[in-house]
Amino acid sequence: LLTSPMPHARVLNIDLSKALGMEGVVDILTADEVPEQPGAAANILTNEPHFVGEPILAVAAVDETIAQNAIEAIKLDFEPLPFCVDPLESLRPGGPNAYLEGNTVVPRQGVQEFKWTAEDFQAAGEGELPMGEPTAEWSYGDLEAGFSEAVFTLDETFVTASNSHHSMEPRTALAYWENGKCHVRGSTQSQSFVVPGLANYIGIEPENVVYVAEYCGGGFGSKGSAYPTMAIPAHMSRKTGRPVLMRISRAEEYFLGSARPGFQGRIKMGFREDGRISAVDLYIVQESGSNGGGGDMGAAASSVSIVYTPLAMRYRGISVLTNTPPRGAQRGPGQNQIAMAVEPLLDKAARQLGIDLVAIRRINAPTNDSRYGANRQPVTSAHLRDALDIGAEQFAWQERRARSGQRDGSKIRAVAVGQAFHSAGSSGYDGLVRITPDGILHIHSGVGNLGTYSYASTSRVAAEVLKYDWDNCEIARGDSSLGLPWNLGQFGSNTSFTMTRTNYAAAMDTLSKLKEIAAMEFGGSAEDYDISGESVFNRSNPSRRMSYARAAQRAIELGGAYSGHTVPDDINPMTARAVAGLVDTGLIGVARDNMGQTGMVPALAAGFIEIELDVETGKVEILDYLGVADCGTVNHPQGLATQIKGGAVMGFGMACTERLIYDNVWGLPGSVGLHQAKPPSYLDVPSKMGWAAVNIADPQNPVGSKGIGEPLMGCSAAALLCAISEALGGHYFNRTPVVIDMIVNAHSGQPQSHTPLQVNTQ
Numbered sequence: 001l002l003t004s005p006m007p008h009a010r011v012l013n014i015d016l017s018k019a020l021g022m023e024g025v026v027d028i029l030t031a032d033e034v035p036e037q038p039g040a041a042a043n044i045l046t047n048e049p050h051f052v053g054e055p056i057l058a059v060a061a062v063d064e065t066i067a068q069n070a071i072e073a074i075k076l077d078f079e080p081l082p083f084c085v086d087p088l089e090s091l092r093p094g095g096p097n098a099y100l101e102g103n104t105v106v107p108r109q110g111v112q113e114f115k116w117t118a119e120d121f122q123a124a125g126e127g128e129l130p131m132g133e134p135t136a137e138w139s140y141g142d143l144e145a146g147f148s149e150a151v152f153t154l155d156e157t158f159v160t161a162s163n164s165h166h167s168m169e170p171r172t173a174l175a176y177w178e179n180g181k182c183h184v185r186g187s188t189q190s191q192s193f194v195v196p197g198l199a200n201y202i203g204i205e206p207e208n209v210v211y212v213a214e215y216c217g218g219g220f221g222s223k224g225s226a227y228p229t230m231a232i233p234a235h236m237s238r239k240t241g242r243p244v245l246m247r248i249s250r251a252e253e254y255f256l257g258s259a260r261p262g263f264q265g266r267i268k269m270g271f272r273e274d275g276r277i278s279a280v281d282l283y284i285v286q287e288s289g290s291n292g293g294g295g296d297m298g299a300a301a302s303s304v305s306i307v308y309t310p311l312a313m314r315y316r317g318i319s320v321l322t323n324t325p326p327r328g329a330q331r332g333p334g335q336n337q338i339a340m341a342v343e344p345l346l347d348k349a350a351r352q353l354g355i356d357l358v359a360i361r362r363i364n365a366p367t368n369d370s371r372y373g374a375n376r377q378p379v380t381s382a383h384l385r386d387a388l389d390i391g392a393e394q395f396a397w398q399e400r401r402a403r404s405g406q407r408d409g410s411k412i413r414a415v416a417v418g419q420a421f422h423s424a425g426s427s428g429y430d431g432l433v434r435i436t437p438d439g440i441l442h443i444h445s446g447v448g449n450l451g452t453y454s455y456a457s458t459s460r461v462a463a464e465v466l467k468y469d470w471d472n473c474e475i476a477r478g479d480s481s482l483g484l485p486w487n488l489g490q491f492g493s494n495t496s497f498t499m500t501r502t503n504y505a506a507a508m509d510t511l512s513k514l515k516e517i518a519a520m521e522f523g524g525s526a527e528d529y530d531i532s533g534e535s536v537f538n539r540s541n542p543s544r545r546m547s548y549a550r551a552a553q554r555a556i557e558l559g560g561a562y563s564g565h566t567v568p569d570d571i572n573p574m575t576a577r578a579v580a581g582l583v584d585t586g587l588i589g590v591a592r593d594n595m596g597q598t599g600m601v602p603a604l605a606a607g608f609i610e611i612e613l614d615v616e617t618g619k620v621e622i623l624d625y626l627g628v629a630d631c632g633t634v635n636h637p638q639g640l641a642t643q644i645k646g647g648a649v650m651g652f653g654m655a656c657t658e659r660l661i662y663d664n665v666w667g668l669p670g671s672v673g674l675h676q677a678k679p680p681s682y683l684d685v686p687s688k689m690g691w692a693a694v695n696i697a698d699p700q701n702p703v704g705s706k707g708i709g710e711p712l713m714g715c716s717a718a719a720l721l722c723a724i725s726e727a728l729g730g731h732y733f734n735r736t737p738v739v740i741d742m743i744v745n746a747h748s749g750q751p752q753s754h755t756p757l758q759v760n761t762q
Contacts, residue, residue: 001232001252002057002071004049007323007667008083008098011047011056015075019059022073024066027240029058034235035203037228039110040099040292042326044201044228044235048081050098050290051323052669053255055229060236060244085662085760087287087320088264091116091132098290098321104135105292105319114318127756129157129266131283134316136298138374140305141312146279150270152352154345157756159735160337161659162262162287164671165330166679169217170253175233176243183210186230189219192446192574193489195480197226202234207577214478216450220650221329222258223450224491229256254672259660260330261296261319262287263337264757269310271349275360280310284317287759293319293327299334302373304342306602307384307421308364315374323667324660324760329491331650332422336714339420340655340736343718344725347416348732356401357417357722358392365419366602372423378599380700383630384419387606390692391417391628395608404726410616413623416722418607420714424631424707425497425601425698427593430575431506432485433462436586437556439534439549441468444578445477446487447499452643452709454490457636458499461703465507466514466548467531483581485590486572493603493707496635497698501593504702510589513562517551517587518544520558548587555587564588597700603708604630607648607715613727615747618740620656620724626690627712633697633704640708644691647712653679655717656724656737662760670762 016028031045045055056076061067084096090103093115097103102113116132124130147153173186182202188194191213199206216223233244248256263284270279282304284297301315332339350360366382391397397415404415432444443462447455455477463473476482485506488498515526518536522544530539536551538544546554555562564583567576570592579590608626613619627644634640657678661670671677697704717736724743725732731746734756745752754761 001055002059002074003252003255004052004054004056006049006078006080007052008050008081009048009078010081011076012079013077014057018073019070022066022070024062025070026060026062026242027236029232029236029239031056033239034231035201040105040290040321042228042291044231051255051325052667053252053325058232058236058246060240064247083323083667085322085324085664085667087285087322088130088757090320090322092121093118098323103321105321106135111321127157129264129283129285129757131266131316134283134318136317137315139314140374140376143279143281143312143314146310146312147270149272149278151273152271152349153268154349155268156345156734157266158263158341159757159759160263160340161736161759162259162324162327163654163658163660164254164259164677165220165222165257166658166674167218167220167222167253167257170248170250171223171227171229171257172247173230173233174243174245175237177237181208181210182234184230184234185212187216188213188223188448189216189450189491190224190448190489191478192480192484192487194226195574198230201226201228201231206574209480211480212478213448216448219450220331221333221491224329224489251672255325258328258330259289259325260333260337261289261293261327262759263297263300263341264759265341267342267345269345269349271353273353275350275353275355275363277308277310277364278312280304280308280313282315286317286319287322288319289322289324289327291326292321294329294333296334296337300338303335303338303421306366306370306372306379307419308342309366309370324662332420332710332714335422335710336420336654336717339418339714339718340721343418344722344732347722347725348730351730358388358397361417361419362388372600380599380601380706381632381696381698382602382604383694383696384604384606386694386696387604387628387630390694391606391608391626394690394692395626397608400610411612411614412727413610413612414723414727415610416719416726418715418718418722420605420711420718422493422603422710423600424493424603425701426488426494427498427501427595427597429487429498429502430485430571430590430592431502431504432575432578433503433506433510433589434582434586435510435548435552437549437553439472439547441466441473443473443475443503444482444484445475446484447477447495448490449478450490453636453639454495454499457639458495458503461500462503462507465504466510468534472534483578485578486574493710495707496631497601497701497706500635500701500703500705501595505591505593505595506589509591510587513555513587513589514548514551517554517558517562518546521546521554552586556584562587568592570594595702599700601698601700601706603706603711605708605711605715607719609716609719609723611720611723611727613724613743615743618743622652622686622720624686625716626692627716628692628694629708629712630694631708632701632706634693634695635705640693641691643709644712645689647709648689648716649680649685651713651716652685652720654713654736655720656739659737660760661762
């Protein structure tokens with residue numbers, strides 16, 4: 001790829017002659033040859049790049065060295081255009097816009113210019129976030145009465161930094177065309193959900209895409225659906241008539257791999273004497289990068305409404321485009337940023353009110369009767385109080401709190417707790433299973449393999465419904481040519497709740513058909529039959545028994561819905577095509593999840609941490625950590641344990657080491673590699689970390705399961721930030737990440753190197 005060296009520019013002329021004349025160069029693909037993405041969107045290729053590193057063209061050659069040499073031989077003429085790397089600067093009257101058309105994305109209208117007045121900025125005090133006209137707003141309850149009731153009120157400005165997704169596997173992709181179909185091998189955390197978007201990027205129908213994604217070396221939201229660069233080898237292959245492999249470097253992954261939106265925010269919180277939050281007034285300015293960023297700010301506000309259950313709340317926000325890498329959902333999008341901002345303030349209030357840090361969280365924690373968001377939506381289950389109780393007991397909270405603040409030379413020990421949330425379940429997707437005449441149960445899963453093995457743990461539901469020995473089950477996954485159903489993508493902690501339901505639905509359809517086939521064979525009605533030992537039998541006369549293998553053969557003989565010749569009207573076309581490819585291979589069970597859902601599914605988590613902070617060096621050593629999950633019924637204990645610990649490690653990085661850095665004069669990046677924005681390694685965390693689960697079934701899932709992956713990152717990040725503030729005697733930074741020089745400056749009473757609202761800075 002030839003990528004932009006400028007934060008915003010227009011390509012005036014491209015001279016390809018020297019590159020095309022080089023031996024080994026096959027062809028060059030330009031932006032004029034690929035579909036243009038409308039509005040503020042990440043492009044496949046572009047002649048108006050909006051960030052350093054955005055692809056302008058692609059060179060195909062017989063090897064990578066020749067391709068790179070050809071890129072260096074290409075001559076480009078650019079016209080530099082205005083750029084912006086700070087949302088507040090863009091909101092000022094006459095401030096720079098990231099796009100020629102404007103600086104924010106208005107739904108159904110595209111990119112528009114939106115400015116605040118000089119009076120808006122003047123009204124804010126020193127270090128306070130100005131609060132001009134928002135583009136999003138909602139409220140509930142009596143805000144004025146809530147603040148009147150408060151005995152203690154906080155009004156705090158905060159900053160949460162953007163940070164790269166840092167997927168360890170770059171988004172390398174391969175494509176070739178065969179018999180009118182485009183075969184693509186890519187790196188995505190989802191499988192079936194990717195296909196429609198990928199087809200759109202390529203410019204073909206979804207049924208003409210064969211997509212293979214058996215493994216994914218990290219995505220964290222950035223690979224949940226199709227992304228533009230994965231279509232480049234498909235377009236190049238169509239142009240050249242040859243298979244094309246596109247390799248993405250680590251530096252390119254930084255630019256193209258997406259990043260978490262940053263916040264410049266302000267929150268006012270009112271507390272009653274007992275610690276109950278009576279009112280919250282939240283304003284967020286979201287840095288949305290070059291593509292509009294997503295709904296983090298609204299998700300953050302909704303998170304506040306459920307984690308802290310304020311009696312009254314108002315939210316206002318505005319999303320601002322900048323000439324920095326595209327933003328997208330990263331593990332806990334919005335919810336984890338706000339956890340880092342609010343959790344330390346909860347500690348500040350607890351100190352003022354003389355309330356224990358766990359107790360103030362229990363007082364405000366949600367229950368099964370709590371309501372969520374602007375529309376006061378009900379929840380399916382909420383057991384954060386149980387998580388806090390379990391954590392406090394297992395972590396020996398009271399004992400550890402007694403030694404929190406103890407000093408040994410320059411090192412101070414501190415103990416803290418953090419919480420986080422994410423909505424974690426959906427419904428209405430399809431399940432597909434198949435019993436073949438050899439007696440094997442084939443569970444067809446459109447779930448991607450993002451490293452959590454959720455494709456396997458959710459598939460076990462089908463085996464359990466049918467009382468199958470797991471050794472006699474096979475999972476068809478990772479390749480759309482295997483006949484995979486329409487499933488939601490693997491993001492948003494939804495898979496455990498959503499896909500246990502789809503597999504349950506398909507298995508129940510299979511169970512009904514097994515009983516019907518047995519009734520045809522032996523007489524009576526389907527209700528007279530039951531299953532055990534991979535066979536179906538008559539309850540009143542168990543000798544009338546048919547093996548699953550025999551039932552599968554009989555299904556082929558019967559045809560119709562039994563062997564896939566007909567399918568339910570309400571299933572997705574992708575699922576119908578999958579079944580069509582499996583006709584007469586056995587007994588087909590296929591169904592849409594129509595079980596209904598009457599509330600938001602909350603994933604809730606609490607993290608308990610003990611650290612040792614060296615005030616002379618700013619180094620933070622994490623001594624111990626315990627994560628507790630409210631995830632309904634635990635599907636896969638080992639998988640859950642790894643999720644809790646892995647989420648904690650990611651959270652530690654978000655809290656203390658990872659950020660985007662951009663020069664505001666030239667718009668150039670300063671944190672391209674892993675060194676400048678370091679994810680924690682094994683050397684940065686305890687060798688052993690603890691985990692626990694509430695393990696109370698969610699009533700709206702057939703096995704009681706709900707998701708959990710996202711808040712495990714947010715609660716650990718919040719806990720670490722709270723512990724740092726605790727070690728410093730109650731100094732609250734109100735920004736992330738908290739890096740070592742900030743700690744040293746705070747302890748020594750020196751001014752920080754940044755201003756309170758500065759972003760993309762060291």
